[in-house]
Amino acid sequence: MDTYIVVPAYNEAAAIRRVVEELRAGFPRVIVVDDGSSDSTSSEARRAGATVLRHVLNRGQGAALQTGIEYSVRHGADVVVTFDADGQHRTEDVTRLIDALDETGADIAIGSRFLGLRSNVPTIRRFTLRLGALFMRVTSGVALTDAHNGLRAIRRRAAEQIYLTIDGMAHASEIIDQINRLELKVTEVPVVIHYSEYSVAKGQSSLAAFRIAFDYLMKRIFR
Amino acid sequence: MTTFQLITIPLLACAVIVTAVAISRRRLAPRVGVMWLALWSAALVSIAFPELLVRIAHVLGIGRGADLVLYVSILFTLGGFFLIYLRFRRLDEALTQIVRHLAIRDADEPPGDDHAP
Numbered sequence: 178m179d180t181y182i183v184v185p186a187y188n189e190a191a192a193i194r195r196v197v198e199e200l201r202a203g204f205p206r207v208i209v210v211d212d213g214s215s216d217s218t219s220s221e222a223r224r225a226g227a228t229v230l231r232h233v234l235n236r237g238q239g240a241a242l243q244t245g246i247e248y249s250v251r252h253g254a255d256v257v258v259t260f261d262a263d264g265q266h267r268t269e270d271v272t273r274l275i276d277a278l279d280e281t282g283a284d285i286a287i288g289s290r291f292l293g294l295r296s297n298v299p300t301i302r303r304f305t306l307r308l309g310a311l312f313m314r315v316t317s318g319v320a321l322t323d324a325h326n327g328l329r330a331i332r333r334r335a336a337e338q339i340y341l342t343i344d345g346m347a348h349a350s351e352i353i354d355q356i357n358r359l360e361l362k363v364t365e366v367p368v369v370i371h372y373s374e375y376s377v378a379k380g381q382s383s384l385a386a387f388r389i390a391f392d393y394l395m396k397r398i399f400r
Numbered sequence: 401m402t403t404f405q406l407i408t409i410p411l412l413a414c415a416v417i418v419t420a421v422a423i424s425r426r427r428l429a430p431r432v433g434v435m436w437l438a439l440w441s442a443a444l445v446s447i448a449f450p451e452l453l454v455r456i457a458h459v460l461g462i463g464r465g466a467d468l469v470l471y472v473s474i475l476f477t478l479g480g481f482f483l484i485y486l487r488f489r490r491l492d493e494a495l496t497q498i499v500r501h502l503a504i505r506d507a508d509e510p511p512g513d514d515h516a517p
Contacts, residue, residue: 230503248504344492
């Protein structure tokens with residue numbers, strides 16, 4: 178089975194090499210989408226053995242993911258995995274997600290940091306994410322414990338249908354909305370998110386949730 | 401006639417004529433042209449016959465003609481902002497598609513099993 182790991186990266190030169198090397202130990206096909214970085218993200222990723230796609234302009238994480246997904250589908254991926262570039266995910270969780278696809282027959286497996294396994298989630302972030310999951314439950318009707326996890330495994334037939342149009346961070350909500358609309362079968366898998374000083378500094382501010390919700394709602398209204 | 405009217409009425413009359421000519425020579429899309437024509441004409445009429453504006457304002461329950469102009473122009477401005485916002489979104493989407501197309505076209509060699517560690 179051909180698994181493609183898509184890693185969207187924006188100015189992640191400091192972290193990308195280790196992330197790609199660890200992934201490549203288990204999965205040879207690692208696609209790094211360099212989203213217009215101004216640092217050496219592309220060359221670091223190449224040195225670690227990734228296939229690099231480069232956005233000439235920064236278009237946002239959702240845009241980068243869609244580029245990587247499209248590329249993977251075109252090159253014959255059976256499963257497309259999305260994986261963050263900042264080192265917050267664990268490679269072994271990728272295997273768990275893919276196993277979950279096989280066991281449940283789901284079209285898409287989404288990681289959850291709120292199921293069983295313990296992540297060191299900061300309190301404010303925990304609250305924001307829970308609220309986000311509730312928000313998605315209300316707006317799209319899909320019940321997930323962690324609606325905004327960057328670690329997902331998507332079966333080919335689902336990856337072909339999903340089309341992310343929100344360039345920014347609201348793509349996570351958009352995926353869930355499309356899961357609902359395309360009637361895809363989704364399963365959640367406990368994963369561990371590692372909150373390092375680096376990943377927290379690179380990540381979203383909790384206040385960004387308002388902007389993300391706005392982007393998502395505007396998209397739903399003016400699609 | 402006030403000085404203000406002496407200055408603005410000829411200017412607006414010119415605007416009406418220029419717009420009409422632009423439409424007839426197909427320099428402006430008919431729909432857009434008619435919108436501008438309506439805007440210039442409305443301004444022209446309300447400056448030339450201010451008492452007419454006051455009567456319309458009264459019908460709408462607004463005390464002064466100037467207030468009516470203020471409210472209507474704020475509404476138009478907001479509507480304009482909104483249209484620009486929507487257009488921006490479309491441009492953004494188009495830009496992303498171009499950037500994506502280039503990224504996929506100029507991609508590295510596809511990963512093969514020979515790359516496996």
